[in-house]
Amino acid sequence: MLGRSLGAGTFAIFWQYWNPIWGYYLGKYIFKPLKLIFPPALSLIITFAVCGLIHDLAIMILKWKVTLLLTPWFLFMGLSVIVSDYAKIDYSKFPWAIRATINVVIILGCLFIAYQVRI
Template structure:
């Protein structure tokens, strides 16, 4: 699947559409599982992470480990951008994305599904998981 088709599949509209951001936010924040959140969040970035990190890892490692390592790689790429700007070493975002990846796996393993809750509840759950992972990563990062 090429990028254009992938974005339409995830976002419901083509790249550059005026409805792209709205659709991404509605679909991701309103997702009924935390793994579903990540299927819709930033589809362009997700396409490349899936194509160049997840798929190659999945060919040699279990799917769950490949997923977690893909999140770690994503966090590290974000950290590299911050380090280039600040000229200061930090792995905060790598830690954060590690926790997010583990949360995705935990949610799948335990079959946590909140799709029957109203939209606002799903939004609160998804943002709470993301914020909770950041809080823990931030607290852990302060220990270094």
């Protein structure tokens, strides 16, 4: 899972390989119903935000403290998927190490932005 996802040639494909079981349920119960109401791009962004919120809720339950870092982080990653798809950014022809570096930089960049706006 890690090698295939990190070596993905687009950020959208990264998410297809990352935790496919969780992705299946998010797709079935969040994305598809949202897509009936909203455009696909907005549905995807909301799905990422909901995923982040679920992760944040688990942390809040464990810590008994309100904290929202993963929700904005996932929101920014969802935006990155949409923007990179729209711009047709494809790095699949690069070696695995370069593809993995690009994917990690996108993820960490989104985390950095989320950390700046955290609650």
